[in-house]
Amino acid sequence: MARRNNLAGWVLVSPVVVGLLVFTLYPFLASLALSFCEYDLFPPPRGVGAWNYETMFTRDPLVWKSLTNVLYYTALAVPLGIVMGVGLALLLDAKIKGLAVYRTLFFLPSIVPVVATSVLWIWLLNPQIGLVNTLLRLVGIEGPTWLASVAWSKPSLVFMGVWGVGGSMLIYLAGLKDIPASLYEAAVVDGANAWQRVRYVTLPMLTPVIFFNLVMGMIGAFQYFTQAYVMTQGGPLDSTRFYALHLFFEAFQYLKMGYASAMAWVLFIIVVGVTALLFRSQHRWVHYGR
Amino acid sequence: MSDEEEPTSRRRLLLWLVRGLFIAAAAVGMLWLFLGYEPPEERRWPGREKVVFWHMWTSNWAEVVRRICDRFNDSQDRYEVVPLTVFGGSLKTLIATSGGDPPDCMAQWEAVIPAWAARGALTPLDTLMPAEEWRALRDRMYPAVRDIGMYQDHFYGLSTGMNVWAVYYRPEYFRQTGLDPDKFPETLEELDALSDRLFQYDKDGRITRIGFTPRWLVHYIATFGGSLYDPATRQITFTNPKNVEALEWITSRADRYGFERILQFESGLSTTMAASWPFISGAYAMVLDGQWRVEQLAKYAPELEYRVAPLPPPKGGKPLACWSNGNFTIIPSGARNKAGAWAFMRFWSGVDKPERAAEFYTWGGWLPITPDVAAAPRYQAYCATYPHFRAFLQIMASPNVQVTPPVPVQAYMMSRLTWAEDAALRRHLSPREALEQAARETQRELENMGIGREGNRKEMLNVK
Amino acid sequence: MKHPWYIRLAIHAALVALALPFCMPLVWMVGTSLKEDAQIFPKEVVTTVPEFLSQWWPNPFRWANYPEALRYVPFPIYLRNTLMLCAVNVAAAVASSALAAYAFAKLEWRGRSILFAVVIATIILPGEVRMIPTFALYRWLGWYGTYLPLIVPAFFGNAFFIFLLRQFFRTIPDDLCDAARIDGCSEWGILWRVVLPLSKPALATCGLFQLLGTWNDFNGPLLYLNDQTKYTLAYGLQQFLGAYGGEWSKLMAAATVFTVPIIVLFFLAQKTFIQGISTTGMKG
Incomplete structure (x- = not known):
């Protein structure tokens, strides 16, 4: 049968190949070329050598500000998301009644469209009449101004991110279902208590899924954009100016398309670097049991 | 069932034809919905x-x-x-x-x-x-x-x-506070004093009405007599002493009433759109706003008693001034x-x-x-x-009205100026430091613009 | 293993405590959408428990918020646009990804593993890298301001779906395909009559992911659409936020209307969805 397979295989993947060339490879190379140009949509792009990269590293403090912001967000939201996701999945893996209801409740926030949750959270976090500060006031605390405060704006967005943990929770749940019951039985035979079973059976067996979510979560966090665009537009005092938001403003508000391309490439290198590091760390903690 | 499992070749062809036609029709329909239909242009005089x-x-x-x-x-x-x-x-x-x-x-x-x-x-x-x-x-x-x-x-x-912008105020509140609404302050110092008396608080010290809180530095740069740009030297002049003075005054007012407290109060107000402008509901005794409110107030709050006065200048400042x-x-x-x-x-x-x-x-x-x-x-x-x-x-008609200077990076300039005001209000930097930093960044943006157009870059940057 | 009753009770308690912050905001959203402005913007801030509890219940109910909110934005037009985009994108993305996934899972051909690695690697490409040249490309093609930038890419496969479907297709025994081949079935026939019917949960999962993605897509319309009659719900809602920033009751009404269809859909598709994810497995 192998003789016809070459043709059939390439025919079936041909749309994907065309897509790769047109929507990935071309933009990828073009943005590399653009990153060495000044381009304000008035053609043609004009070559400026490494000027854009020099500007990033020496002349634009907002690049560093936005990078720090996104690192802050990633460092808090990704681990917190993993802890919450795994924790919820473990609870939901128990054999109790009403699981479907709980599962839906936890998943609900992550299917609500981002723009709607953003609107909702602006309202929840309203310093004067929002739900959060009203609750705090009941226990005698005057809450901060959340999104309008330099100190609290990023934590607010992290809370909101953790609130949408349902998607990865489902993936952990799927991972838990894949752990063979025989392993638990063996652990029970060895006299392991519940905590030990979680610690020495469940978690190690779950590490491939955690790894998957860690990589995807990290990539997503580095590109954090919509919530900040809708809710804070980068303010106050650039405290929520995340890298992708800064890039967007530079490109479409100040028409520095070449500069924004250089920023995109630096982001790409960072993401590839972090991904590579994560893959390198795999053998230390990820258990591929099969 | 057996018919479907072993259709004759003609039936099969027909089936595929029908399916193909259906898919094609659906595709064309979709495409038409998405791309095609633009209403025919309305031309009353096609010959012109x-x-x-x-x-x-x-x-x-x-x-x-x-x-x-x-x-x-x-x-x-x-x-x-x-x-x-x-x-x-x-x-x-x-x-x-x-x-x-x-x-x-x-x-x-x-x-x-x-x-x-x-x-x-x-x-x-x-x-x-x-x-x-x-x-x-x-x-x-x-x-x-x-x-x-x-x-x-x-x-x-x-x-x-x-x-253009001017101060809207509520005579009713002036009278309640024992002030004469016919005597609107002539100087910024008098306005400050008046503002103190028109502020109201609840029992826990939360603001319930604002007297007057300055916001939006550009207007006060105009009335203090400052400037943003010097075309002769092509320098951003955010650090003009008058600008610094204006920002110092703005921050001093915010400090007086508590920046966070004002922020909190204002966050609880409804939108500033037309009918629900919080000035109507009494959240402000005095507020700086634009001419479009006049018609809105006539439409949505015809009974409301209010007056309008130009922003009073500080001592030595410019009368009838604002940004436009x-x-x-x-x-x-x-x-x-x-x-x-x-x-x-x-x-x-x-x-x-x-x-x-x-x-x-x-x-x-x-x-x-x-x-x-x-x-x-x-x-x-x-x-x-x-x-x-x-x-x-x-x-x-006043010569003291200021506009954003004619630099090709206006959007950037204004966003950095807003940043400087915010940084000073939040006590992140002193007013002078904030303006210095914003000036530095804007100057750099201006000088780097058109870096790739060696041919006509000088022209763009206004170098003669 | 069944847990003793006190453990089960503890788990229930933990789940309820955790579920509250997850669903309370949505309850609050629906509540606020039915309130009058006077209840939303109290003259004095709420400091006591009874006041707080009474805040949850709209008093009086103001149903008019809904028609009013929907009058601000051409909701039916946005809904129509969104549904059409969803339909085209779901069909196109699932179909093109399924074809490729079949080739990756069930056929052997030169270059397969390299191409698969390349496809998977594109997942880690930040969208920002592509954004500007893609934007320039669409502008050059004259597609700015049309739906084409929002639908055409779906016809060329989605790396994540290809991965998901490939994993699923690999669980289908090869013998089944080989038997069909011996019966004279073409590759197309095997895919259509053997593989796809067995993969409905995985296909549905991809479809749902794509549906959620398109329904929520904000950046695409933000970059490419400029005509209000072409806006989608996600983008329209943001426009609404910009224009009527402080009219919370109407904003919440609009957000509720925007959210309900997707929740209903999730309820209907929930079982298939979870089945699709679990049986696929995430392991490489």
């Missing part, structure tokens, strides 16, 4: 030269624009103006312009004038009119209108409506029918006949481009209906 006019207005405003276009089309028999509401802000129009398919004229916010003029994307309007007409117009225009329209030595945009901006009509350099576009703009703004334009400007409740439009009987009748509007006309 077409003038495409893009603007940003919707609903009632779009109706006003259409009426003005109809008037123009009826007034002559050479051109037909076709107005079109275009969404997507300046990006969409920029894409059309840089892509070589711009409209003949379009209404934009003022910031596009220096940015696009510097890139050679705009037609100088002074080249479209006889020299003496241009000279006469230049001398007649309100200073702010002229200053915004000029970039280097050419004139690029004609305003369709200007904005507006909507401007421009002609892209790639426009096909520049003569037609200019004829339309001239007609709308009353360059040739102020009395006619007076009527259009009252339809929109807009501030006109020249004092003679304002002096026309139609416009005076409008001011008689809305007496508070006069204060704004008075400010419009």
